[in-house]
Amino acid sequence: MLKFLLKRILAAIPVLLLVILITFLLIRIAPGGPFDRERQASPEVIENLNKRYNLDDPVYVQFFNYLGNLVQGDFGPSFKYPNRSVTEIISNGIPITAELGLYALMVAIGIGVVSGVIAALRPNTAQDYIPMSMSMIGICLPAFVLGPILVLIFGIYLGWLPVSGWGYQAYDKVLPSLTLGAAYAAYMARLTRGGMLEVLSQDYIRTAIAKGLPKWKVVLHHALRGGLAPVITFAGPAAAGLLSGSFVVESIFQIPGMGQFYLQAAFNRDYTMILGTTIFFASLIVIFNLLADVLLVWLNPRLRHSTLKN
């Protein structure tokens, strides 16, 4: 098991390096630089700034300098906020963003899996069509539409929940979590339904019924484990996406998370900030995909015995 993990972690390093290299080159190719403003600064100032951030070195030197700092855990200074480091900005945003992501993930898995199972129990009946149409709507509605709708209904008309903020009032975390998790819940519902339908048609389900087990036991004990495989595969990248924050949802609900920095960094040509957020996101993807793989193998005794060593 350890060996398998080690191998996978080692394999992730070239992936991350490639991501860094591509991002590094792409942002240099993009027109404009970090110190371009509407009001042009004097050439001397720009030159000084370039010197200060080593932007006058050849690109490959800059790249290796950056890598060198990176392995020491230093993401470099932000170009936009001269007094703060990228590490500091990201680590300030993470707790809030991660909390939001975690709740959204719970929403996604909870609602998604339950409604998927319900739909799979009676395929092609109302019990199937209703949750599945809802999930189709969930996939089609982007967060910037769903968020305001939820705010209107629950925040303004019904007045049940606060319309914005994070941790200032009771229950103000509910709407953002729902908004962020909805689309993922919808995907998970469809994946669960598919996985469950596949498993429910297996011979061993018939065996379980023939034993005299009640239906809920057949589903919980025999079908769910195999039926969730596609969900888990999707949950890896989904978790990475949720935990790294969303610009849209954080803006709608005025949450001081990390989401805003992705966009701002790109607009400002804040090179180090772009790299920092990208690396953060890529690492999350790598980590959660690995977790999903481990979980899949652990759930399946056949894989547990054979795949791990290869």
Next chain:
Amino acid sequence: MAILEVKNLSVSFYTRDGETQAVQDVSFSLEAGEILGIVGESGSGKSVTCYSMLGLVPMPPGKIVNGQALYHGQDLLTMDEKSLRDIRGKKISMIFQDPMTSLNPYMRIGKQIMEAVQIHEKVSKKEARERAISALREVGIVDAEKRVDAYPHEFSGGMRQRVMIAMALATEPEILIADEPTTALDVTIQKQILDLLKSIQAKRDLTIIFITHDLAVIKSLANHVVVMQKGKIMEEGEAQQVFNQPQHDYTKKLLAAIPTTAKSFPSKVTESTPVLLDVHNLHTTFTKYSGIFFKKIEQEVKAVNDISLSIKQGEILGLVGESGSGKSTFGRSIIRLIESQSGDVLLNGVDLTKLNAVELKTARRDFQMIFQDPYASLNPRMTVFDTLAEPLLTHKLATRQDVGHQVNQLMDDVGLERKHLRKYPHEFSGGQRQRIAIARALALKPKLIIADEPVSALDVTIQAQVLKLLLELTDKHNLTMLFISHDLSVVRFLCDRVAVMQHGVLVELDETETLFNNPQHSYTQKLLSAIPALN
């Protein structure tokens, strides 16, 4: 007194073509302690009859139109779900055809057996575990205390079927419904399972409904037989009577379809017939990985271990062996669908193992394969015409203009009507599909055909037709064939000579009748004695 009485049972299914009757007006009764055999081909309704009694037919699309199934006077068909659950698995247990898929691969077998006990009886976990272990012991699982914690994939097919039987019997049911329990097993394993069922039945005075397509299996087991076709009972009676004096034409047809005789005409192969295929010292090895987590165990599996044999022009050589004996690997190694490690394969003097990729592609014209499952081996998105024309066009044996003529010829050869040419594979029955597969193999006029279990997936009457077709075609086109099969009676009916493989080694090779009448190797003797005999 009858413990189970089925009266006028009719079951139908809603399909796209409307309502189809799967079971029509079926009645039979089951006496305590007897073994009732229900025989029929696929689609005869034999399984649906039993499944519907236990509420295992999904409704919809299924629907019970009419009838009763009285278990000790209570009608199972009108009973509420909760009461039926108390009977299902407790009083009436089931075992199924495919032990590989019928056990939950995610759950330890002990837990699966315990679950059956715990759902019906108030027992402690420890007690349930004891019951599971003793059930496993009863069905002959060695070291049951340890094996109870194993997963299904850690057992072989025969052992898994034993586990299934243990699970069904752990609740001490009155009736056991066995749905083709030995069909997926090798013949020697089949014999063991049948013997096991017989001994348990005698010991517990169990009542068994045994569903099968195989008359010979029924004959060795059942007291009473019901013959079904297309949802109806054709004949019913004491086993001896049904087998010795069948009354109904369908029963007679079923009995006649089982190949029991040798090849009906003498082999054209003589001493002077030239050799077509010559295999020398062929070795094919796989590396298998096993062991848990840290310990890596690499194991060389010699699937084909130093096999030499030759096939003469126009000869049909049977290759028999149980699953895992390497017979399919051998067939595939010859035509390089699997690369072998060493050895020569001479086809008409050309060594196939030495050909490069381009030469091999051209050479492939000379050998074709027919596979077991015509459902899987025909492209579902191509019409029959396209399937048959494709090889002719790729190998430039026909032009777009005259390909139609050749395709028609092929359809005639395999006994399919030309009007079906524009249809897709799913519109045909299993037997027709296998005919299409045969036509495709014949299209390029190959010198050698490798047929890998071509009739195993077919019903016995269809099998008889396809075998007859193969005999005619080999005779007409002077084909040479390597016929791979696990079914010894089929091999006897078709082949000039027979080779027996075990664990990758060729243990015996002889003229068919010599081998059947006087087997030399102990394994061949064991194989032959395991065949359930009809006469």
